[in-house]
Amino acid sequence: MKSMTKSPxxxxxxxxxxxxxxALKGNVVLMEGAATESVANQADIKELxxxxxxxxxxxxxxxxxxxxxxxxxxxxxxxxxxxxxxNVISGLYDGLKALNPANKLYGFLGGPSGLxxxxxxxxxxxxxxxxRNTGGFDIIGSGRTKxxxxxxxxxxxxxxxxxxxxxxxxxxxxxxxxxxxxxxxxYKQKNAGIQVIGCPKTIDGDLKxxxxxxxxxxxxACKVYSELxxxxxxxxxxxxxxxxxxxxxxxxxxxxxxxxxLQSQPNICLISEEIEAKNMTLKxxxxxxxxxxxNRANFGLNFGTILIPEGLIEFIPxxxxxxxxxxxxxxxxxxxxxLETDDEKRQYVKGMLNADSRExxxxxxxxxxxxxxxxxxxHGNVQVSLIETEKLLIEMVAKRLAQLKAEGIYKGKFSxxxxxxxxxxxxxxxxxxxxxxxxxxxxxxxxxISSGKTGYMSSVRNLTAHPAEWIxxxxxxxxxxxxxxxxxxxxxxxxxALVRLDGAPFQYFAKHRVDWADEKQSYVxxxxxxxxxxxxxxxxxxRTLLLEKQK
Ligand code: FBP
Numbered sequence: 001m002k003s004m005t006k007s008p009x010x011x012x013x014x015x016x017x018x019x020x021x022x023a024l025k026g027n028v029v030l031m032e033g034a035a036t037e038s039v040a041n042q043a044d045i046k047e048l049x050x051x052x053x054x055x056x057x058x059x060x061x062x063x064x065x066x067x068x069x070x071x072x073x074x075x076x077x078x079x080x081x082x083x084x085x086x087n088v089i090s091g092l093y094d095g096l097k098a099l100n101p102a103n104k105l106y107g108f109l110g111g112p113s114g115l116x117x118x119x120x121x122x123x124x125x126x127x128x129x130x131x132r133n134t135g136g137f138d139i140i141g142s143g144r145t146k147x148x149x150x151x152x153x154x155x156x157x158x159x160x161x162x163x164x165x166x167x168x169x170x171x172x173x174x175x176x177x178x179x180x181x182x183x184x185x186x187y188k189q190k191n192a193g194i195q196v197i198g199c200p201k202t203i204d205g206d207l208k209x210x211x212x213x214x215x216x217x218x219x220x221a222c223k224v225y226s227e228l229x230x231x232x233x234x235x236x237x238x239x240x241x242x243x244x245x246x247x248x249x250x251x252x253x254x255x256x257x258x259x260x261x262l263q264s265q266p267n268i269c270l271i272s273e274e275i276e277a278k279n280m281t282l283k284x285x286x287x288x289x290x291x292x293x294x295n296r297a298n299f300g301l302n303f304g305t306i307l308i309p310e311g312l313i314e315f316i317p318x319x320x321x322x323x324x325x326x327x328x329x330x331x332x333x334x335x336x337x338x339l340e341t342d343d344e345k346r347q348y349v350k351g352m353l354n355a356d357s358r359e360x361x362x363x364x365x366x367x368x369x370x371x372x373x374x375x376x377x378x379h380g381n382v383q384v385s386l387i388e389t390e391k392l393l394i395e396m397v398a399k400r401l402a403q404l405k406a407e408g409i410y411k412g413k414f415s416x417x418x419x420x421x422x423x424x425x426x427x428x429x430x431x432x433x434x435x436x437x438x439x440x441x442x443x444x445x446x447x448x449i450s451s452g453k454t455g456y457m458s459s460v461r462n463l464t465a466h467p468a469e470w471i472x473x474x475x476x477x478x479x480x481x482x483x484x485x486x487x488x489x490x491x492x493x494x495x496x497a498l499v500r501l502d503g504a505p506f507q508y509f510a511k512h513r514v515d516w517a518d519e520k521q522s523y524v525x526x527x528x529x530x531x532x533x534x535x536x537x538x539x540x541x542x543r544t545l546l547l548e549k550q551k
Contacts, residue, residue: 004130013133013429013531018087018439019467021460022062024095029063030451032056036475039209039495040482048492049478051188052181052455057211059473060447068450070102072164074120077142078111078172082203082217083430084438086131086139088171091442093128099450106163111143112176115156115168133435135220135427147179153186160194167195167449169442173202173215174494177457181477181494184455195454197445198477203426205255205544208497211475213463213549216441219433219542221249221425222256223529226263228421229305230525233264236303237523242417243293245390247308249422254309254499255544261509262543265516265524267304268292271506272315273499282316282363286396292517293397294404297412301520308393310422314384322357323382326372329353342370349373368392390418431529432539436467444472464541464549504547 006014035054038045046053073096077085089107096103105123108114121127121140131139147153160168170180177198184196200207200214203221208214225248232244246266250256254271261269268289275285289306296304313319329352330336339345346369350358361369371387394416404410430438437460445458456474463470480494499506516522530538540546 009429009531010134014129016133016435016531018091018133019436020440020443021470021472022468023060024440024443024447024472027063027065028060028447029066030447031059031061033059036479038478038481041492044483044490045478045481045492049181049185049455052185052476053478055455055476055478057473057475058448058451058453058456059471060444068099070100070104071096071166071449072104072106072160073167073169073446073449074106074108074115074160074163074165075123075140075169076108076112076115076171077137077140078170078176078201079142079144080173080202081135081137081142081426082201082215083135083220083426083428084216084434085137085142085171085201086134087430087435087438088199088201088216088442088445089123089139090128090132091439091444092169092446093123093125093442095443095446096449099446104164106165107140110141111145112147112170112179113143113145114140115147115159116145116152118155118159120159120163133430135429137427146175147183150186153183156183157187157192157194160192166193167197167454169197169199169445169449171199171201173204174207174496176201177207177477178481178493180457181455181481182492184477188454195449195452197448197453197474198457199441199445200457200459203256204250204253205259206251206253206497207494209480209495211459211461211479212457213461214542214545216434216438217426217430218255218259219437220428220431220529222259222263222542223431223526224425224428225256225421226260226526227528228424229260229264229266229307230523230527232419233266233305233523234525236305237520240301240303241413242303242415244305244417244419245308245394246305246419246421247310247388247390249385249425250310251385252311252314253497254311255497257307257309258499258505258509259542259544261307262505262547263524263526264305265512265522266307267296267517267522268306269509269513270306270308270312271499271509272309272312274501274506275312276315276317277501279317281318282360282396285316286393286400289393289397290400290404293401293412293414294410295518297410299518299520302412302414305523306393308390310385310389312389313387318356318360322353322360323372323384325353325357326382330373345373346370365392365395388418388420390420394418428529429531432531433463433541437463440467440470440472444474447472448474464546504550505544508547
C-alpha cells in the first residue's frame with residue numbers, strides 16, 4: 001500500500017494511543033442487567049422484533065480470562081462523515097485481535113451498498129495503522145444506501161457466508177441503526193448465524209438517550225465550528241462593521257447550533273425547537289433579530305453574530321405547512337416539470353397552493369421561493385438543507401430595517417455577510433475526546449461480537465469522567481425505538497433526540513442570551529482543537545454534555 005504524505009501533526013497523531021475504560025484493559029467479563037422495554041409503543045415493537053426485543057443491558061467489567069472462538073467481522077460506515085470513524089475501526093480491529101489473533105475484519109466499501117454489491121477489502125494492520133486517529137471515512141468510504149429489503153439482506157448473507165463473516169458492525173446515525181436492528185432481527189429469525197452490532201455516529205448529536213450520552217463526531221465538529229465562529233467574532237469586534245449570519249449543519253435538530261452558542265456566546269442564536277414551540281412565524285423571527293440589531297445600533301454597535309440551525313425553516317409552522325404542500329404538489333408532477341420559465345413555475349405553484357400557504361410563499365424573496373420549488377430529492381421532497389436560510393434572513397432583516405430607518409426608528413448601518421459551516425468540520429482530525437470515545441466504542445463492539453450478542457448498540461457511558469472510569473457495554477437497539485409515521489406508514493424507528501427546552505443546555509443559554517445580545521465584550525474565542533497540552537484544554541467534552549451531567 002502506498003503511504004500518504006503526512007503533516008507533522010498527522011505523524012504525531014498516528015502514534016497517539018487512545019485512552020480506554022480501565023475495565024476493558026485486562027480480562028473482561030460480561031454482566032447482564034435487567035430486561036429492557038422500548039421507549040414507547042412496547043406492544044408494537046415487541047411484535048415486530050420477537051427475537052431481539054426485551055434483551056438485557058450489558059456492561060463489561062474486569063474478570064477472569066476467557067477464550068473466544070475465532071470470528072470474521074464486516075464493518076460498514078453509513079451516512080455523513082463524523083470525526084472518529086476511523087478510530088471505531090481501529091478499536092474494533094485491536095479488540096478483535098486481542099480476543100483472538102485469528103479473528104478477521106473486512107470493510108464493506110462505499111457504505112451499506114458494499115454489503116449488497118459484495119464490494120469489500122480485508123482490513124489488515126498495514127491499512128488500519130495508516131488511519132489511526134485521522135478524520136474522514138476514506139478508509140473504506142461511506143454511503144447513504146438504505147438497507148431495508150429482504151433481497152438486500154439475502155445478498156448480504158451470501159457474502160458473509162462466502163467470507164466466513166459471523167458479525168456485521170454498522171457505524172451510523174438513527175436511521176442506519178434502525179436498519180441495523182431490522183437486519184439483526186431478520187438474521188436471527190432465519191438463524192443465519194450473523195450478528196449485527198450498531199455504533200452511534202453523527203455530528204448532528206441527535207442520536208442520544210439515557211444509555212447513549214452522545215453520538216461521536218459531535219464533539220470535534222462543534223469545536224471546529226466554534227473556533228471559526230470565535231474567529232469571526234474577533235473580526236467583527238475589530239472592524240465593527242458587519243453582521244455575520246452563520247448557518248450551521250445539523251439537519252433537523254439544533255444541538256450543533258446550541259453547543260456552538262454555548263462555546264462562543266454570539267449576539268443571537270436561533271433554536272428551531274423553541275421557534276416551533278412558540279409557534280413563531282418567519283416575520284416573528286425576523287422581528288426578534290431586528291430588535292437586537294436596532295438596540296445594538298443605539299449603542300453604536302453596528303456589528304454582531306447570529307447563529308442559525310440548518311433545519312430552521314422546517315420548524316416554522318407556516319413554512320412547514322407550505323413545504324409539506326409543495327412536497328405533495330410537486331412530487332413527480334409532470335405538468336410542473338414541463339413548464340419552462342421560472343415565472344411560469346411560480347405562477348403555477350401560486351395557483352395550486354391554499355390561501356395561507358400562498359401568502360407565505362408570496363412573502364418569500366424570489367430566490368428562496370425558487371429553491372423551495374426546484375431543489376427536490378429523489379423521493380420528491382424539498383431538500384431543506386440546501387435552502388440558504390441565512391440569505392433569506394439577511395434579505396428580510398434588511399428590508400425591515402430600511403422601513404424602520406424611513407420611520408426614523410433605526411439610525412444604524414446594516415451590512416451583512418453570510419456563512420454556512422458544515423463540511424468544514426465533518427472530517428476534522430478527531431479531538432482527544434472523540435479519538436478516545438470512538439476507539440472505546442469499536443473495542444466494545446468487538447467484545448459484544450465475541451460474546452455472541454446481536455441487535456445491540458455499542459455503548460460507552462460516564463463520559464464526563466476520565467476515560468479510565470467510562471462504562472462500556474451494550475444497549476438493545478429495540479430499547480431506543482418507537483413507532484413513527486414515515487412516507488405515510490407507521491414504522492419502527494429509533495427516537496430522534498431534538499433539543500429539549502427543559503434541558504440544562506438550553507436553560508443555560510436562555511438565561512444568558514439577553515446579556516450576549518447587548519454586551520460588547522460577551523464573545524468567547526474558543527480557538528482551535530488542542531491535541532497536546534494540559535488535560536483541561538485537550539480532553540474537555542462538549543458544554544452540552546457537561547451541562548446535561550451538571551458538571
Ligand atoms: P448523518 O445524519 O448521516 O450523520 O449526516 C449528518 C449531516 O452532516 C447533516 O448534518 C447534513 O444535513 C447532512 O449530513 C448532509 O448530507 P450530505 O452528506 O449528503 O451532503
